[in-house]
Amino acid sequence: MTPSRSATAAIAEPPERLKADLGWLCAQTLMAYRRAAEPAMETMPGGMRGYLVLAAAASGCANNQLEVARRLGVDRSVMVGLLDTLEDAGLVARKPNPTDRRERTIAITAAGNKRLTAIQTRLERATEHVLAPLSAGQRDGFLDALHTVVAHLALSETSPPMDGCA
Amino acid sequence: MTPSRSATAAIAEPPERLKADLGWLCAQTLMAYRRAAEPAMETMPGGMRGYLVLAAAASGCANNQLEVARRLGVDRSVMVGLLDTLEDAGLVARKPNPTDRRERTIAITAAGNKRLTAIQTRLERATEHVLAPLSAGQRDGFLDALHTVVAHLALSETSPPMDGCA
DNA sequence: GCGAATCATCTTGTTCTCAGACGATCGGTG
DNA sequence: CACCGATCGTCTGAGAACAAGATGATTCGC
Numbered sequence: 516m517t518p519s520r521s522a523t524a525a526i527a528e529p530p531e532r533l534k535a536d537l538g539w540l541c542a543q544t545l546m547a548y549r550r551a552a553e554p555a556m557e558t559m560p561g562g563m564r565g566y567l568v569l570a571a572a573a574s575g576c577a578n579n580q581l582e583v584a585r586r587l588g589v590d591r592s593v594m595v596g597l598l599d600t601l602e603d604a605g606l607v608a609r610k611p612n613p614t615d616r617r618e619r620t621i622a623i624t625a626a627g628n629k630r631l632t633a634i635q636t637r638l639e640r641a642t643e644h645v646l647a648p649l650s651a652g653q654r655d656g657f658l659d660a661l662h663t664v665v666a667h668l669a670l671s672e673t674s675p676p677m678d679g680c681a
Numbered sequence: 682m683t684p685s686r687s688a689t690a691a692i693a694e695p696p697e698r699l700k701a702d703l704g705w706l707c708a709q710t711l712m713a714y715r716r717a718a719e720p721a722m723e724t725m726p727g728g729m730r731g732y733l734v735l736a737a738a739a740s741g742c743a744n745n746q747l748e749v750a751r752r753l754g755v756d757r758s759v760m761v762g763l764l765d766t767l768e769d770a771g772l773v774a775r776k777p778n779p780t781d782r783r784e785r786t787i788a789i790t791a792a793g794n795k796r797l798t799a800i801q802t803r804l805e806r807a808t809e810h811v812l813a814p815l816s817a818g819q820r821d822g823f824l825d826a827l828h829t830v831v832a833h834l835a836l837s838e839t840s841p842p843m844d845g846c847a
Numbered sequence: 848g849c850g851a852a853t854c855a856t857c858t859t860g861t862t863c864t865c866a867g868a869c870g871a872t873c874g875g876t877g
Numbered sequence: 878c879a880c881c882g883a884t885c886g887t888c889t890g891a892g893a894a895c896a897a898g899a900t901g902a903t904t905c906g907c
Contacts, residue, residue: 530740574696648833660823667814
């Protein structure tokens with residue numbers, strides 16, 4: 516396969532040696548999702564990560580912001596600026612945790628909740644776009660498996676007991 | 682669910698509002714994979730991306746380095762340094778493409794091939810670790826679906842015809 | 848042959864990330 | 878109650894990653 520541009524070949528297949536690589540496959544899928552989600556994200560302060568913080572706050576698992584930072588894989592000092600942005604936009608509010616005044620619980624506001632559902636509606640379309648080549652059954656099985664994997668990670672990675680967050 | 686550390690709760694479930702978010706699920710899975718693959722990667726010049734370049738070269742789809750850069754999602758000027766590192770380690774060699782002397786084909790060396798298969802053996806274990814909670818059937822279906830998605834992306838994203846690379 | 852375009856490279860300026868320091872607060876010990 | 882270590886949120890500075898333009902070599906259409 517030395518000649519570069521042959522007449523008929525027009526499809527860019529993934530490299531053979533990476534077809535079984537979970538990291539490659541996930542990264543490609545994630546890149547595609549990010550591209551598809553870009554238009555929905557550009558109105559969101561803090562971009563994709565701002566949205567994730569918002570979703571965590573709405574799910575009631577943001578009792579302290581360090582916990583959220585760990586879960587999102589961002590540094591704690593980055594989280595500070597991120598929350599500043601979200602707070603300036605009026606989407607969340609930092610409230611001191613009465614039981615431990617060192618911590619700040621991240622409370623989502625009414626505007627934040629509205630914005631969150633709006634964004635998630637648009638993100639569903641991005642998901643549909645990425646998962647378009649799958650049949651309905653394949654799609655459900657795929658998401659089920661993905662969810663199983665992530666749920667299993669959550670309870671295996673962090674040995675110290677953490678607060679359950681529905 | 683206001684109290685933070687209750688007596689019984691010890692499981693960190695994913696946030697409710699993100700359970701259906703493909704981006705979140707993929708990102709979590711990818712993060713776990715990266716963590717599991719870290720020990721295998723630290724001996725690899727250029728880290729994860731060095732490995733990806735090596736795999737692309739071994740698959741014969743590295744006729745010019747800009748193509749590889751696009752596929753990996755890295756900037757072309759980053760690719761220069763990345764290839765310098767790999768070349769210094771003796772894993773690949775830049776060879777001028779005889780049909781178009783502007784391009785440099787990235788040729789994998791014998792040492793590079795050996796290193797690649799060694800790394801991939803270790804990466805298989807990382808994949809097994811992440812996919813551990815799935816049954817064998819689920820696992821195969823999951824990887825099949827993932828592969829379908831990525832293959833479909835490859836031919837839908839890039840409208841201009843590219844060289845097929847098996 | 849000549850101008851436009853492309854590839855690889857280098858350089859520069861901006862942005863992001865990471866590690867440490869610091870004040871405020873909690874928990875336990877005596 | 879006063880101390881001591883640890884934790885949380887915040888800030889700051891150094892280092893790395895990234896994006897964008899300029900350059901030289903080369904190819905392609907006309």
